[in-house]
Amino acid sequence: MSFGKASVRDADVAGRRVLMRVDFNVPLEDGRIGDDTRIRAAMPTLELLRERGARALLVSHLDRPKGFDPALSMRPVAARLSELLGSEVRQAPAVVGEEVREMTQGVGDGEVLLLENSRFEPGETKNDPELARSLADLADVYVDDAFGAAHRAHATTVGVAELLPAYAGLLLQAEVENLTAVAESPDHPLVVILGGAKVSDKMGVITRFLDLADSILIGGAMCFSFFRARGIPTGDSLVEEEGVRLAAEALQLAESSGCELRLPMDLVLGDSFSAGAERRKSDGTEVPDGWMGLDIGPRTARAYADAVSKAGTVLWNGPMGAFELEPFAAGTRAVAEAVAAAPGRTVVGGGDSVAALQGFGLAEKVDWLSTGGGASLELLEGHELPGVKALDDA
Ligand code: 3PG
Numbered sequence: 001m002s003f004g005k006a007s008v009r010d011a012d013v014a015g016r017r018v019l020m021r022v023d024f025n026v027p028l029e030d031g032r033i034g035d036d037t038r039i040r041a042a043m044p045t046l047e048l049l050r051e052r053g054a055r056a057l058l059v060s061h062l063d064r065p066k067g068f069d070p071a072l073s074m075r076p077v078a079a080r081l082s083e084l085l086g087s088e089v090r091q092a093p094a095v096v097g098e099e100v101r102e103m104t105q106g107v108g109d110g111e112v113l114l115l116e117n118s119r120f121e122p123g124e125t126k127n128d129p130e131l132a133r134s135l136a137d138l139a140d141v142y143v144d145d146a147f148g149a150a151h152r153a154h155a156t157t158v159g160v161a162e163l164l165p166a167y168a169g170l171l172l173q174a175e176v177e178n179l180t181a182v183a184e185s186p187d188h189p190l191v192v193i194l195g196g197a198k199v200s201d202k203m204g205v206i207t208r209f210l211d212l213a214d215s216i217l218i219g220g221a222m223c224f225s226f227f228r229a230r231g232i233p234t235g236d237s238l239v240e241e242e243g244v245r246l247a248a249e250a251l252q253l254a255e256s257s258g259c260e261l262r263l264p265m266d267l268v269l270g271d272s273f274s275a276g277a278e279r280r281k282s283d284g285t286e287v288p289d290g291w292m293g294l295d296i297g298p299r300t301a302r303a304y305a306d307a308v309s310k311a312g313t314v315l316w317n318g319p320m321g322a323f324e325l326e327p328f329a330a331g332t333r334a335v336a337e338a339v340a341a342a343p344g345r346t347v348v349g350g351g352d353s354v355a356a357l358q359g360f361g362l363a364e365k366v367d368w369l370s371t372g373g374g375a376s377l378e379l380l381e382g383h384e385l386p387g388v389k390a391l392d393d394a
Contacts, residue, residue, distance in 0.1 A: 006392040008167045013054035019139035023148035024060035045145045045169035053109040061119045068120045078114045096134040118156045132159025145169025150387030151375040161390035178368040179379045187312030195220030196318030199243030204381035210257040219296045219320035235287030266297025275325040295321030296331035305338035317350040340365035349376035
């Protein structure tokens with residue numbers, strides 16, 4: 001597949017104002033950045049723009065404020081950016097308006113200005129044409145490196161792209177190419193590991209990959225929707241009711257597909273959702289009342305790791321259990337270690353599995369670690385992302 005969109009590498013940016021959409025929607029803990037991966041991931045495009053003498057105006061959303069909220073200002077991001085770039089990044093007090101316009105006029109070649117949280121503007125999530133126009137008036141060129149927000153048709157991702165020459169940033173392009181390649185040109189066997197709480201979040205990926213993958217390995221609390229659909233007692237485990245119907249549908253689709261849909265064979269149970277819970281292993285998949293399944297068991301972990309070690313391509317999205325509670329982290333750790341050691345191509349998406357890999361110190365061992373949550377799932381489901389579609393064709 002060819003990416004098909006104009007690349008920032010081919011943009012004429014010297015001495016021009018470039019509005020660069022980034023996804024700096026980073027976790028904040030007491031006003032400090034918990035994980036700066038998304039900021040670091042935008043550095044190659046930003047460095048390229050600076051080397052070429054562009055005047056970069058960065059814009060991103062942060063969380064989901066309803067209007068102005070000082071707790072969700074981009075200030076901590078400006079501080080982190082300044083550290084990463086080794087020079088001070090100024091921060092505008094708003095997204096658009098006269099004061100912002102004046103500040104953008106003062107940005108020199110190779111300099112960077114960070115605009116405020118785009119969601120402080122009520123028109124952002126409505127893709128308001130007036131907001132898009134005001135944003136476009138600030139710049140000569142638009143560059144989109146916000147892969148994580150490319151599934152949102154907002155003023156900073158779509159509206160403004162339609163009004164300026166619009167190029168793909170290096171991260172956005174690499175994300176689309178790496179994730180698309182899993183579906184379009186995998187080396188077989190293609191093994192897909194899916195976990196997390198809800199079948200409904202992953203159903204689009206399950207149905208698509210039942211036609212493409214050699215096996216889909218299910219873990220995480222979503223397996224209890226599958227067990228319930230098969231009439232297996234799930235005790236006090238987390239069960240998504242809507243997921244039970246979807247799981248039944250997936251099991252039926254799997255029968256006529258050439259793909260093996262595998263469920264855990266054993267579990268680790270706890271008597272409550274806490275690190276101090278009483279814990280026991282269950283050799284089968286029945287969960288008695290008073291207990292909940294909080295991790296895949298060791299036999300399942302070994303079987304899944306074995307499948308990963310023989311795969312030509314591995315796609316992993318979603319943890320195998322409550323890995324944030326140490327006594328229930330073993331299944332996710334075993335899968336993470338297997339993915340890190342796999343000889344085939346490995347692609348990991350979804351905030352939790354990425355966080356798990358980082359927590360285990362294995363992130364560097366994976367071929368592609370996506371910065372997108374919802375965006376990576378939508379792309380894997382086979383949808384065209386509005387933020388990508390809006391860019392100029394190559
Ligand atoms: C994400 O974190 O997945 C993106 O930044 C999109 O955020 P949103 O779901 O609030 O639009």
